[in-house]
Amino acid sequence: MWQTSRFAADQAMATLKDEAENELRLSAAGLEGHLSRHDYLPQMIASREDIERFLDTPEIGDSMDINLLLDSFRHTTDVSDVYLLDRQGITIAASNWHRDDTFIGQNYDFRPYFQDAISGRPGRFYGLGIRSMDRGYYFSAPVRLDDGDRTPDGVIVVKVPLDQLEASWAEQSADLLVTDNDNIIFMASQPELRLSALYPLSDDMHETLLETRRYADEPLPPSGMEIFDSHTDNSLLVRFSHGPLSDQDYLRLSRPLPDFDWQMHILKSLDPVHNAQWQSALLAGGLYGMVILGSGFGWQRLRLRREREQFAERERQTLARARDELERHVEDRTRDLLESNQRLSDEIDERRRAEANLRQAQDELIQAAKLAVLGQLAAGINHELNQPIAAIRAYAENARAFLERGRTEMATANLDQIVELTARMADISAQLKQFSRKSGEQLTEVSVPACFDYALRLFQARISDANVEVVHDPPDEGSWVRADPVRLEQVLVNLIGNALQAMADNSTPRLMLGIHHHGNEVHISVVDNGPGIDPASLARIFEPFFTTKAPGNGLGLGLSISSRIIEDLGGRLEAGNASEGGAHFLIVLPRAMPPRQTSPEPQTQETTRHE
Structure with a gap:
């Protein structure tokens, strides 16, 4: 019984040490990370x-x-x-x-x-x-x-x-302490142990600490920790003479924090070790008792053969039933585990399929919204293309007439005008192709002024026809954000399109676009002087299928999709009313450093035109 209990205690102690070492390592890493992130x-x-x-x-x-x-x-x-x-x-x-x-x-x-x-x-x-x-x-x-x-x-x-970090320690199954090189408990998961001495301080040491004012005038009483055993791996068995931990024995492991000149300690209750020791001792006692009882029965069998055979038969039947019962329980448990694993695997596969379908549906919804915007721009794009086509036809007829008359210089001038008009039509086609393409998965550095310029080019015809005054004053320094250019452009196109539609009945429409830096964030604003947003509708403005437009003028998905896009980019989209009237939409995105090498926008358009 003694050997069995010792073996069980050693095994339980080894397991407890492994658990304590892992928890101590993770807690120390969390403490170092929490403090070091403010070093800069x-x-x-x-x-x-x-x-x-x-x-x-x-x-x-x-x-x-x-x-x-x-x-x-x-x-x-x-x-x-x-x-x-x-x-x-x-x-x-x-x-x-x-x-x-x-x-x-x-x-x-x-x-x-x-x-x-x-x-x-x-x-x-x-x-x-x-x-x-x-x-x-x-x-x-x-x-x-x-x-x-x-x-x-x-x-x-x-x-x-340090309070917030200490509060997270309370959720663990162990108690944590942090001491300085004077063995003062500076941090602890038990509030009663904070600002106490791990071991009793001498009078000189106490006076020295008071003079440094590190702990103000705190009395720094002893924690009451007593060491009653130590192991070769620097682990200690301790107990407390008073305080909140005085009712148990503990395993104490320590880990140095060299960057802060601290020691971090973890206290794990020895109750699991004691329980394992007692259970093993009782089990061994029962086993040895069965051996002694069997010996007694054997001695009885020597005396009474008949009784011995009957007893042996009864024992065999009992053991057989116990074995059969045990095998049945093992089989049932194994079957239950296999069924549980299969259900869990099916649930995981179903969740993955649902996430993939959701992601595909979101991408298709975003692409559909973009195509819907292109549909709204169709009238202006038709106007933009019809003018160059009519002019090309007129220049072509003039060039043919000049060639018949032998006036090659005039014919060449007309052909140059045709080339210029076809380049303009190619620019319009390239803008539509760029807007209708699908976005990528990777985020990169994106120029906000370039996205604004792109969105304004799409609405150039509507802005000119409606005599909209565009106020756009970008900052002198470049404004770059961490985003996907296609999705950011789509959001700006949606906001500018809504603003132009809101100002349709305004005699002096005015569109104000702003870019401002706030620390590590970039604020992008789109403001119009239309009728603004009804205060009762502000709380629901980003809900899917909610719209204030007349039936047939929109599905109410533009702002909902735009809000979701900005959240996926790590930012937020806010809506409100400007102080001087009109709607005010604000995009907040993380600020990014400009890339070292970027291709200029005109070059990209020229490449698209040749394609």
């Missing part, structure tokens, strides 16, 4: 021109603009606080300027992150906030007003909160 932020903010300009002449600059700028960075990056220190370590701007515990006016020259950054290198620090009393991890970067080697003129500091 201080340097990026410090390089902004408005930060440098304010730091150069703070008495002239408006600190409220900088406060709002820092607050926008805080909100966008989901950090706790962002603040700016001058050369003396005094906070002159902060994202929490409006709170009672604002950092503005506080001196943080004693903080290591300030000392590192003012020395010209990035800084890192973790500790308890002096004002907010909230734990956090700090990243800092120097702010220089020139490229010299002199002392930086200020420091940008970003504080990353």
Whole structure:
């Protein structure tokens, strides 16, 4: 019984160690990733021109603009606080300027992150906030007003909160601790263990920690952890003398976090090991008891042959029934598992087919919407083609007459006009061919002004006939987004087409197209001066088959498809009414860097024309 229980305990302990090692590795990777993703932020903010300009002449600059700028960075990056220190370590701007515990006016020259950054290198620090009393991890970067080697003129500091990450630890089946090189529990899945010492601190160490102000004036009491066994693989068996974990024994594994000079620990309850040990001991005891009982029966069989044979027969029958019952249960369980696997496989195949059908239906619906737009443009395209055709016929007849009269120069001039008109017709045909093509699956860098120019060329005839004033003022620098050019062009064509239709009864129609940069996003706007959108219809404007047009003028799918396209591109489509009247549609897409080599638009059109 003792050997069996020891073997079962060793096996359960090995399994528990493997589970703890895997959970510890994943948790450590998650902690490092959560903190490291903000490493770039201080340097990026410090390089902004408005930060440098304010730091150069703070008495002239408006600190409220900088406060709002820092607050926008805080909100966008989901950090706790962002603040700016001058050369003396005094906070002159902060994202929490409006709170009672604002950092503005506080001196943080004693903080290591300030000392590192003012020395010209990035800084890192973790500790308890002096004002907010909230734990956090700090990243800092120097702010220089020139490229010299002199002392930086200020420091940008970003504080990353830790509460959200700790909250995710509570969902695990183990308890997690993070300690610094002084064995202070800085983070823990159990709130009662936070800001306590892993082991009791000496008086000198306690005084040293109070002087550093890393943990403010917290008493840092001992956690109550006691080690009662250790293994060669650096795993420990521990228990707690008090606190929320005092009712169990635990396996403790540790993993270093060298980038932060921390240690991460995981505590797994030893209850599974104890249960396995007791169950094995009881099972072995029962087995050995059966052996002893069998020996007794054997001794009885030596004395009473008849009774021995009867007993043996009964035992054989019992074992046979048990074996048959066990085999039947195994067979039934195997059959159930095979049926479950088959059902699961069928469900997976059905889901894949449904997703493929849905994707095909979406692509066909988008292509149908494009062809519907082409149908709406048919009248204008017919007008655009009829004029060159009539002119070609007239120039051809004139050229034949000039050739009969021997006036070759005049005939050549008429033929040149015919060539120019055919090139114009080829451009129109190329635009229609480009719009009607199917989109690809891969996203690439797309020029927003080029997409606007393409969409306006499709509506050139309608815009000219309706005397629509087009206000289009693209930014000086290129505006590129990460998207599919065909799908983005389709959305712009849908929005511009709706705007032109909405202004059909307006005597002075005006179409305003805008491109604006907002951080890592590009805002693309299409605004008209039509009657606008009924407020009651705004909530349903992107629903399929919802339309405010007269029957026969639309199916109500254009805006629904456009919204779905923008969401697939990683952005969003918003609708509203402009302050001066008319509808206002806004496309928000992720901003992208321009490609290193791009083919100019005229060259692409020329290639299409020759094809």
